[in-house]
Amino acid sequence: MQAAGIPTLQEITVNSGSQDLTGIADSANEGTVTAKQLANRPLLRPAEVLETVPGMIVTQHSGDGKANQYFLRGFNLDHGSDFATQIMDMPVNMVSHAHGQGYMDLNFLIPELVGSMKYRKGVYAAEDGDFATTGSARIDYLRQLDKSFVDIGLGQHNYRRLLAAGGHQLNDLNLIGAIEVAGNDGPWEQAENLEKYNGVLRLTSGTAANGFSLTGMLYQADWTATEHVPERAIASGEIGRYGALSANDGGHTHRYSLAGDWAQTGANGASKASLYVVDYGLNLFSAPSGYISGSQGDQHEQADERTTWGGQASHSWFLGPNWKDTEITAGLQLRHDRISKVGLYTTENRRRTGTVREDRIDETAVAAFFAARTQWNHWLRTNLGLRRDQIRAQATALGGQYNMDNGGSVDAGQTSPKLGVVFGPFNLLGQTEFYANWGHGFHSNDARGATARTNPQDGSATEAVPLIVKAKGSELGMRAAPLPGWNSSLSVWQMELASELVFIGDEGITEPKGASQRHGVEWSNYITPADGWIIDADLAWSQARFKQANPDNGGRHVPNAIPLTASLGLSADHGGAWFGGLRLRYLGAYALEESGEQKSTPFWMANLKAGYRISPQLQLTLDVLNLFDKQANDIEYWGGSCTRSETLGGTCGGGIDGRLVHPLEPRTFRIGLRATF
Structure with missing residues (x-):
């Protein structure tokens, strides 16, 4: 909504011209990324598309078929526990997942097909619900493909990729089809043997505001993983820098989905609706603690089989000048996860040797939300929101010696108020707006933890955790356009979370800990100095602390909460023969355990893309990933583990606490050839 005759500062949007800018921002930390920014961005992994969200860091501590590790606003998001992502209105985060709550696997994403990504940070949008503690992203694929193309990619470590995409237009209907086949062994001494198959078929009509789309997606992957390892195993020479502590970790996964959406916008209002169904499966084999249990290793399998379906519908009313150009939106959301089997099994070389636990879960989430945006005068507008979430889960124990007493029904709800106030724009530093935001949000916990009575490992008594973990946040921000082509935003924020999630190295899981609080400062800039x-x-700085000190060491640091990140990107494409992009990223040292005495090693790295158009139909690209061959770690943890030699030598006991690392991949060259038709 934009009030007639009232100047507004447009949402920060990556695009080729100001005429394509969309929306009005409700906070200093929201925006839209389009295909133009992604076109010349060097990517090691598909999920690095999310690094276009200012301050977001995407890493990996295992194989390329597993969900990435994410960091934002002083949160170790693990595999997605506190950042919500949707693709074509389908939620990616998985509830009550075998590996971790909120598991967000984006390996099925095809970056070349991304048409737009809208992101928000904080808990201030009424449309956002579960997992949107630090923020959310909504990714949409292209609605029309102007030219068909074939991409062929080859690189070191047996990297190969084929992507073929084509489009056809019939009157107002657009059909897009794409097939991706990829493989990679990586630099690891134990070859990754990644085999990835991906397909998309998309039918669209009109635009996202007035039209519909129907999208089918199919994805599956198999891989062998080199997990994080004790740093001392590399230092002693027991394994090489890219060696594996445990053989034949990895897994296989699939995701098949069908989604449809419809929207209609008129002078007096707008309506939209969407439906989706997802068939998902994962069998993940890992041994994060090595050989604590003996010379056969600690490998286990986490298995997940589910069908997820749901949808949402909303309507907006544009009330016009007599009502201060107020826009009122009301909506409903529904999600149901039918998890036929979710289990944890002991294994040797991917063969099951025992069942720790096996469960069936039915989980339903229903939400209603309301928002009212009002332009009170030329320098003041407000956004009021209210959201009600209700989650009900039924967990049934199917197996496990100490698990059969677990299970049952659990029901929880939360009402989340939201408030945003925008002052401006003022003629200060060009066009400037000031923001104040406040809101409540949440992330859900695993239904098995919310219905637990006994520890499935040993049968000891345990307490159930809340199904909903409350969050409360606020921030003050400023967004300005100091010079033509320069958008800058600055914000100061704080967040309180009722229960923290912390990685436990000797078990390879996350578990609820005490309440925490965070605050930070973010500064982001987007500049188009010339065509x-x-x-x-x-630049993002934050501080994360538990409210209560750890009784063992007296520390309040939240492990793996990165306090300082920075990034700098440059891309150039004038439409001529040459084009390319360069990206630099910095990760500051972070506490590995609560006392803060053990810290990770800070590092920076760079990626480069260079391209040459041989002809209008043929172009060649070169990606140099980790351009300066930095010898750093993609991720570091602190936890108990044993190497094989320590177990055989009788020096391990119940595990040795130490640094667990997964190294950055070395400098890697990849070439690509694209032919368009």
């Missing part, structure tokens, strides 16, 4: 040039620069 064809894009510069983006981000």
Whole structure:
């Protein structure tokens, strides 16, 4: 909504021209990324598309078929526990997942097909619910493909990729089809043997505001993983820098989905609706603690089989000048996860040797939300929101010696108020707006933890955790356009979380800990100094602390909460023969355990993409990933583990606490050839 005759500062949007800018921002930390920013961005992994969200860090501590590790706003998001992502209105985060709550696997994403990504940070949007503690992203694929193309990619470590995409238009209907086949062994001494198959078929009509789309997606992957390992195993020479502590970790996964959406916008209002169904499965084999249990190793399998379906519908009313150009939106959301089997099994070389636990879960989430945006005068607008979430889960124990007493029904709800106030724009530093935001949000916990009575490992008594973990946040921000082509935002924020999630190295899981609080400062810039040039620069500082000290060491640090990140990107494409992009990323040292005495090693790295158009139909690209061959770690943890030699030598006991690392991949060259038709 934009009030007639009232100047507004447009949402920060990556695009080729100001005429395509969309929306009005309700906070200093929201925006839209389009295909133009992604076109010349060097990517090691598909999920690095999310690094276009200022301050977001995407890493990996295992194989490329497993969900990535994410960090934002002083949160170790693990595999997605506190950041919500949707693709074509389908939720990606998995509730009550075999590996971790909120598991967000984006390996099925095809970056070349991304048409737009809208992101928000904080808990201030009424439309956002579960997992949107630090924020959310909504990714949409292209609705029309102007030219068909074939991409062929080859690189070191047996990397190969084929992507073929084509489009056809019939009157107002657009059909897009794409097939991706990829493989990679990586630099690991134990070859990754990644085999990835991906397919998309999409039918669209009209635009996202007035039209519909129907999208079918199929994805499956198999891989062998080199997990994080004790740093001392590399230092002693027991394994090489890219060696594996345990053989034949990894797994296989699939995701098949069908989604449809419809929207209609008129002078007096707008309506939209969407439906989806997802068939998902994962069998993940890992041994994060090595050989604590003996010379056969600690490998276990986490298995998940489910069908997820749901949808949402909303309507907006544009009330016009007599009502201060107020826009009122009301909506409903529904999600149901039918998890036929979710289990944890002991294994040897991917063969099951025992069942720790096996469960069946039915989980339903229903939400209603309401928002009212009002332009009170030329310098003041407000956004009021209210959201009600209700979650009900039924867990049934199917197996496990100490698990059969677990299970039952659990029901929880939360009402989340939201408030945003925007002052401006003012003629200060060009066009400037000031923001104040406050809101409540939450993430859900695993239904098995919310219905637990006994520890499935040993049968000891345990307490159930809440099904809903409350969050409360606020921030003050400013967004300005100091010069033509330069958008800058600055914000100060704080967040309180009722229960923290912390990685437990000797078990390879996350578990609820005490309440925490965070605060931080973010500064992001998007600059287009001339046609064809894009510069983006981000700086984020935060502090994360438990409210109560750890009784064992007296520390209040939240492990793996990165306090300082920075990024700088440059891309150039004037439409001529040459084009490319360069990205630098910095990760500051972070506490590995509560006392803060053990810290990770800070590092920076760079990725480069260079391209040459041989002809209008043929182009060649070169990606150099980890350009300066930095010898750093993609991720570091602190936890108990044993190497094989320590177990055989009788020096391990119940595990040795130490640094667990997964190294950055070394400098890697990849070439690509694209032919368009």
